[in-house]
Amino acid sequence: MTERVGVYWFSNDLRVEDNQLLLSASTQVDHLVCVFTMPTVSPYLKRYSQSESFGEYKLTFLHQALLDLTKSLAQRDQQLYCTALSIAEILDIIESKYGLHDLFVSASAGIDERKTLSSIQAQHPLLTIHSDYVSSLFYPNQLPFDCQQLPDSFSKFRKRVETLPIDEPALACRFLPPSLPVELKHIDIASLNTINSDADTVQNINGFVGGEHTGQAHCRQYFAGSFASHYKQTRNAIDGENYSTQFSPWLALGCVSPKWILRELKQYETVNGANDSTYWIYFELLWREYFFWYAMKFGPQLFRFKGIKPNPPHTSLYPQRLKMWQLGNTPYPLVNALMHQLVATGYMSNRGRQIVASCLVNELQLDWRYGAAFFEVHLIDYDVGSNWGNWQYIAGVGADPQPSRHFDLNKQTEQFDPQRMFISKWHGDATTMSLNSVDITDWPIDSMETENEYGKTY
Numbered sequence: 001m002t003e004r005v006g007v008y009w010f011s012n013d014l015r016v017e018d019n020q021l022l023l024s025a026s027t028q029v030d031h032l033v034c035v036f037t038m039p040t041v042s043p044y045l046k047r048y049s050q051s052e053s054f055g056e057y058k059l060t061f062l063h064q065a066l067l068d069l070t071k072s073l074a075q076r077d078q079q080l081y082c083t084a085l086s087i088a089e090i091l092d093i094i095e096s097k098y099g100l101h102d103l104f105v106s107a108s109a110g111i112d113e114r115k116t117l118s119s120i121q122a123q124h125p126l127l128t129i130h131s132d133y134v135s136s137l138f139y140p141n142q143l144p145f146d147c148q149q150l151p152d153s154f155s156k157f158r159k160r161v162e163t164l165p166i167d168e169p170a171l172a173c174r175f176l177p178p179s180l181p182v183e184l185k186h187i188d189i190a191s192l193n194t195i196n197s198d199a200d201t202v203q204n205i206n207g208f209v210g211g212e213h214t215g216q217a218h219c220r221q222y223f224a225g226s227f228a229s230h231y232k233q234t235r236n237a238i239d240g241e242n243y244s245t246q247f248s249p250w251l252a253l254g255c256v257s258p259k260w261i262l263r264e265l266k267q268y269e270t271v272n273g274a275n276d277s278t279y280w281i282y283f284e285l286l287w288r289e290y291f292f293w294y295a296m297k298f299g300p301q302l303f304r305f306k307g308i309k310p311n312p313p314h315t316s317l318y319p320q321r322l323k324m325w326q327l328g329n330t331p332y333p334l335v336n337a338l339m340h341q342l343v344a345t346g347y348m349s350n351r352g353r354q355i356v357a358s359c360l361v362n363e364l365q366l367d368w369r370y371g372a373a374f375f376e377v378h379l380i381d382y383d384v385g386s387n388w389g390n391w392q393y394i395a396g397v398g399a400d401p402q403p404s405r406h407f408d409l410n411k412q413t414e415q416f417d418p419q420r421m422f423i424s425k426w427h428g429d430a431t432t433m434s435l436n437s438v439d440i441t442d443w444p445i446d447s448m449e450t451e452n453e454y455g456k457t458y
Helices: 020-028 043-049 056-074 087-098 111-123 154-161 199-206 212-224 227-234 248-252 258-272 276-303 319-327 333-345 350-363 368-378 384-395 409-416 421-425
Strands: 005-010 031-037 080-083 102-106 128-132
Touching: 005 020, 005 087, 020 102, 020 128, 031 056, 031 087, 043 368, 056 080, 056 212, 056 368, 087 111, 102 111, 111 128, 111 276, 154 276, 212 227, 212 248, 212 258, 227 258, 227 276, 258 276, 276 384, 319 333, 319 350, 319 368, 333 350, 333 368, 333 409, 333 421, 350 368, 350 384, 350 409, 368 384
Parallel strands: 005 031, 005 102, 031 080, 102 128
Antiparallel strands: none
16 A cells, blocks of 8 residues: 655744644654745845845744754654755655655745645645645634625724634644655755854844744743733833733744634633733734735735725835835934844834834835835744735725824834933934935836735745
């Protein structure tokens, strides 16, 4: 009898606990090859971010998460192949040597990933593709509407789903089928020299270490104190200790799942009581959920200049203004400080993201996609739906009844950095940049895109 061979393609699910898809794979095949395809900067992303590679902190956080996953798989007598090969190339290699029956992959809101799966199915018609929703709170059949009838605002979505029951996290699988020896040009993640191989050093710089174990530890530490009971009062701060949950980096890579965090939240409420602040943590998880289904519904429209609206915004491209924004060298000290923080750490508060996005769209009158792409390159907690959906929201081309969100930068500074401590910490008092110092060669001038352009996610 022919042994059944499967491939598990890790992407936004870098964990073994609450991973129903991995649990299913453990019982359905005789041999399982676990792979991760290293991300690359697509031509679209390169064009709009003006970057050749991802930020060093983003890559370091990813590498740490992959190392942690590698250790977890090794405890189950498995290995993780990290490779620069495409998933199509990987499947061809395995099929030619062993035959191939199953592909397991987390359902992604990224349009590239969905197109890739469609192409794979067409090329391998006998291949069974198992796709599971391991990064969302709900399965499609649990929603009270079809994905294409997603409510046109978060408020309408929240009112229809916030009282729905949510499944308990799945248990971690105790064993996995053995792997197979394959030539996949494996990349030794431990040998990559990004920032520093010492995890403690990286943690001291930006406060985050990638991986399922560190993600769980961070969440448990947060709920061990009383921070959750005051979250609503502190969540809009731009800096400080435990002002926010800061769960997003581990959520983005799937090191922890939203269901796992929700279980920890419920346990906290059982012991400490529920209030508006603890509800607001669930509220924020629902925002993330809304943008997941938003990206699922709109696909390529997530990356269009006019977004999901019939008309484009009144913005364009001024290369010198964009470069000043990227470098944190604008006339706005708070914006400068926030941009310096982003590049230096790979992270920025939610309020900070709104402030710098509003500046780019309103004060600098730039095409919002240049900001969204720059965020994608640098953010350690980049999530395709949340990032591009929130940028559309600020630019007035997304799921917001208002035409745009314009933040008064002086008022924001007075409210969130009245003593200018954050500005001083991140050197926001920059000098004005010479417009002649910006090289505009190869910068795209046309802000209108064809309807089939989209960005790369992973």
